[in-house]
Amino acid sequence: MSRSRVLTVVFACAAAVVVAPLASAAAVTIDDPAQYVNPLVGTKPGGPDFGNGGGAGNTFPGAVAPFGMLQWSPDTVTHQHGGYYYDDNRIYGFSLTHLSGPGCSDFGNVPFMPTVGSSPVSYSTFSHANETATPGYYSVAFDNGVRTELTSAPRSGIARFSYPAGQRASLSVDAAKAFNSASGSITVGTNTLSGYTDSGGFCGAGNRYRLYFNVAFDQSFATAGVVNADGKVDPDRRTITGSSQGTVPASPKTAEQQSGVDTRKAPPPTATTGDVQPLAAAAFVSFNASTVTARVGISFVSLDGARANATAEVGTRSFDQARADNRAAWNGILGRIAVSGGTDTQRRVLYTNLYHSLLHPNVFSDTDGRYLGFDGQVHTAAAGHAQYANFSGWDVYRSQTQLVALLAPDRAADIAQSAINQAAQGGYFDRWTVANGGTGVMNGDPLPIIVASMYAFGAKGFDAADGLRRMVAGSHDGRERPGYAQYDAYGYVPVGTGGVWGTAATTLEYVSADFAVSQLAQRLGDTTNYDLYLRRAQNWRNLFESGNRYLQPRNTDATFPSFSPTQQNEYVEGDAEQYTWLVPHNYRGLFDAMGGNAAVLSRLDAFFTQLNAGPDKPNAYLGNEPTLNTPWAYAYAGAPYKTQDVVRRALTSIFKATPDGYVGNDDLGEMSSWAVWAALGMYPETPGRAELVLASPQFPAITISRSNGVTVEVTAPNASDSVKYVQSLAVNGAASSRAWLPESFVNGGGTLAFTLGSTPNTGWGSAAADAPPSFDVGPNPARTGAISGLASKCVDVNQGATTNGTAIQLYDCNSSGAQSWTLASDGSVRALGKCLDVANSGRADGTKVQLWDCNGTGAQQWWPRSGGALVNPPSGKCLDVPNSNSANGTQLQIYTCNNTGAQTWRLP
Template sequence: MSVPEESCMPVHCSVLGLFRVRSIGILTLALTPLIAVGTVAYASAGNDAQADGPAQKVNPFVGTGKGPGDSENLFPGAVMPFGMAQFSPDTEDHGLGYHYYQDTIKGFSMTHMSGVGCSNEGEVFVTATTGPVSTQEANFESPYSHDQEKAAPGYYQVRLLRQDVNAELTATDRTGMVRFTFPAGKAANVLVPISHTLNHTTGAEIRVVGDREMEGFVENEAFCGVKQTYKIYFVIRFDRSVGSSGTWNGVPDHAVAPEESGRSATQTAPGRWIGAYASWPASNQQQTVTAQIGISYVDLAGARNNLKTEAEGKSFEQIRASAESAWNKALSVIEVSGGSETNTRVFYTGLYHSLLMPSVLSDVDGRYIGFDNVIHQVKAGHLLYGNFSGWDIYRSQMPLLALIEPKRVEDMAESVALMYRQGGWIDRWPQINAYTNIMAGSPLSVIVSTAWLDGLHDFDIDTAWKGMWLDATQPAPEGKPYQGQIGMQWINTLHYVPNDKVEYGSVSQIQEDAIAYASLYRLAKALGKTDDAKTMYDRALYYRNVFNPENLYFQPRNADGSWVPNFDPVQNGKGFIEGSGWHYQWFAPADMAWLVKAMGQDLFNQRLTAFFDYKTPGWYGQYYNPYNETDLQAPFEFNFSGQPWETQRVVRRVLKENYPDTPDGIPGNDDCGEMSSWAVMSMMGFYSVDPASLAYELTSPVFPKVVIHLQAPYKGKIFTIETSPNPESTPYIQGVRLNGAAHAKNWITFQNMSDGGRLQFVLGTEPDKSWGAAPQDAPPSVSEEQP
């Protein structure tokens, strides 16, 4: 969901101020080691830590951005795999959280989303000062140096230079722990400016409880200008009795004197400034204060129970060691060996970012807040997930998770079904329990369909089907918080989205809808729903109605059937979402065989070759855009057009130029793991243009050996990928063997992987234009089937 300034959607323009993506300077940075970025913290902590585990190869600073104008916006802080708590530094007041180029830290907050394109979250904000307590932000924000900053999975450290306070963060699934080390001779203060979030705080409350606790809630707006709100409850527990404490209540721009006698403060309207502080007298030695913070989206009792269950009685080092161990276990599901140190770091950092979201929303006791704003109980042994960046992650992040985290994906699919059951509709981009309606299509239908077709069946497919069918065939009712597919009344009558009725992305709307229809067609077949399958098959071909047979581009069309005149396929945003006609001419992922034939194979290959003929990566109207999801599948489309060696060439180029081991090491917004997962899959040698087809296109791996450890319910135990020596310098496939047999097709099935087995590549320095190039070697397309 990266958005260029020229073509932002209305909701983005009003909120972001937007980042213009760089178009220069990337090639020279490619595959260079990380220098002066704050050394990644590799020191182990406790007996559970693995000194040589894959967590040691992760660099959390990748994707945090290098300079003003960059759109990289990942957070480097402490988090568990898919954790509710994402405890991280904030270098800005309202925005995306942390940017590497910003030189002051405001403080640390408990919630973030990984690399999304709008201001978001940042609730339960804490920081530390020395001396007299001041509630003015100018007195508690601090300069910092990357030379005195470290990060590793589950751990973050920085020295706040203004007052020489060292801050360390770690986390469990639903709690965070901060350890502040204060200098000798000065009073030590922990401030909780609870009104401070990264978005628009609409209400808050904080209370000082006893002699070592604070509790309360924060109410914040959903991201991207959505006016729905949600609450997060918190309990903060210090490791020793507080010397003095109090609260404040005022406005941010004026000094607010803290009141030691005030035990509570309430923000009842936006724009107010409340908080609390705890202070300890000066000591003649350094003193350390540790605070444990439990959070819950359900209620205060949930936050307290999460804290008790996951953190009570545990030291900072114990929790840090447990987090490192958890990350080593999660990352070890894929073992890569024999590659360069840089590629190994890039790979495991990408895998790490692929395992951050969707986020766990259910409390440790299984309670969660539903889309009906009622408290529900998840089934024992399961988790409720939220924050699905649907338009982004259906392409590669969720297919990757389906392969390596099948049980979690089943729970994620069940979470989608519960969204429909409790809220009445399936959203495109749900945040917490709010419908945001961000982006286009029905991406969660693709995700759920793919999960079921992959063999993941431990969720309520009947409820999910009802919700997906409704979304695919009916307009959403008026007056509801959900939107449904845009232009549905026109889709049902004209079988496309007319530009004079729905101006925003009319062409790409139906293209995105069509991939959902194709996924539902395949799912209906698998469920034995013959009539429904025929309906969805027909709808899956609606995208053809915006393909102009004269110029052979997808083009905006009016309700009377006329093509919008003066069409320029290079122009951004005219009928297309975050892209141009050149970008979207490649977007028929479920039916590439038809598109190749309709355009003509020679012209298709000429245009696609020209699409990658740019000097340096950038956001150009006529070239491949590595910074956004609009054409992530395009490098693999040569596999459909008889030139798979070109896929091998351009995939290697995109990886080299856009995924260095540096702060700008992710192109554009990571969008909750989507851009990272593209790199992870590509580096292993496969990608799926249409995940629900279960076909995975092949390209050349960058590692001599990859071992994927499979889990139930899959039949296999491991799937191994091997290459001939020196794969980094031999990008072209000369031959493939699958389970010992010669394999001429340029794709394999998901079941080939999930059943376990061995995929072997022979690679060379020059293209082999015979392997995988015959028409029968191409991946399947929906129009080649019969409903």
């Protein structure tokens, strides 16, 4: 009998007829879920261009295996960052490599262009009526009668070119063309083309990579040659080397490029509307046949590796066999989420988003395990494992990598190990990596979050201890964390810090990374780093301006510069209103600082009056990453029914099953993964952890089958887009009012039984005890008593006054209320209804401490350390008796920690 438990979710309408929750349910299976996938979704703008990479998904429609190295796809003359623009009817080639949904361009290497006649062409036209795109297969018939079919395996693929009778069947292959500048070389054999290409420059960065390719045709060439610079074919040459400048302007998106300027992401490049550039290093061959099959292998290691990959993966299989194999591979992983019921449109949206969630990261090692590392050396993955590449870290740490870990923890473990290998070979965790190089694109420190989250979701088959060591080291490395010295010194990255893109946004990103590091440290038994990084994870408080209750940029001297909630300066791809919610690991602390649940709910309601308002309005911007966590925040404020509403409205209004189905860049699966989680009715809100905040499932029945044997079953009778409100819930047969699921649910499975209705149940999940967990630093429950120190005297509120600014002093212990201090769960120290506060958030030795309204800021944070010290984390200074003066009335201060009796305190 399986030891894994089954999760069953049952929903019913709360109208006149209520369907009772089922005690158990049979597993749901689905035949051929690939039939619901439309790879063309995202190739046409679905929303406004807000200057963050355009209003399209920037996906590509071509043939790729799950997480495949080869992404063989058409490229249109009008460029989008995925290579394909739906409204352009001109294709200039079928290149071998792509990124799905990026905000910049890279790859697009080695375009193949079939044609008729004796000369290469710049492009050919087509109609979408003659185009087919499904998982693992792409086909298009040009208006000239040439048909191209593509299918793929992870590192290889097969093309089938069909030509009209009576015309010369020809083909060009260019080794020196890519979306960005490229160079390369190609050699022509009797029925083979082989070579390499060099390119890079993602978002204007300096990354470079080399890709090797080998093409074997099923018949010998009738004619063959290379294309000279004048565009004419030279039949006497069999090799050519060349270069091209690319057609896509750089879009700077690194911290170094953005430092000191308005921190909007650069606008998308102007679309290329003319003819493509001349061929750069192309072979041009023809055949005495009307149907030609080409087998292609690629490798980032060697030409021999490219050949071996093709031999191992497609071998002598026919095109149709290879296509069927790829379809089966896709159905195998898509079917891990099986649904029944719902509408055809709902299924198409779900499975298309799931498909786009599973394209990246990409297998990077060859079939023999070899791969090129970040040190430029060839390494070998452990037997039975693979190295992965292309980490869109800033994007996918939020929910895409968690979805991969949910469905395939074994693969996720390899992905996590791959990230650690990158850090080991390159010296640090880069934020956004392409092939075997870092780019430094975007901000924050996302790869540690990815590794820690995958571990939390049960992906344990990697060297997590080594990963933790590198995370800790990287947090003090300027390559990984620009501005780390200032962050370490002040507890935030001050305005004006060099090399930092968006100091406020970067601070909050580092805070999330610190929390993830703390959680992995705790899981591995490293209590020292757990305590340290959990404290650092509360550094958001150092940006909290208690007057207007926003997380704001801050100067080095602790003052706040002029501020507007809609300013983008010092933020990244969003504004202050949107970033103020980026504390997903401690909403309780943030919400208390904001004035409590009522104040928070009012702000959230105003925030969600628009769902995709762009980066310069005080509303949600769900077409981009920084606000993806926010719809789920209602559950922490006692109103999970509002999460249920906003999540369903966003899912049904923003995501579509048509080419314009995304309103912003998919960013290597991040936006599409959010839609998958939304359809499941649960979300991994907290970086580095595996709790799931609940909304409600969209389908009557769902079965999630993890690769480790754990099965999750969801049944939801009467579920629909309008029947979305939770009325009741049973977990493993027991009634529950909690709006979240614990980590044990993800890693062990379980049963859920919901009743759904079409009207909100405002009481369900509204109690404070029902909210998802927040992770703060104080004792829980709080502790109350005297704080005593030098000469056995007590910390005392002068005269028991409660006026802001009242001195905190040393005084004879007298058991009065002025000496009754509470160590609160938020890390503050409280007496008489107010907090122990560092005057003006000072950091200098001798800064006085005082009583002040509790306001959630870092000036009121205190860390009890071993030996009796009480440290204020933002300043790094200790609560101190000046000059060890034990006289009654001596006002306390902060001072450099020195382990003296003047800084030794006995706490409740």
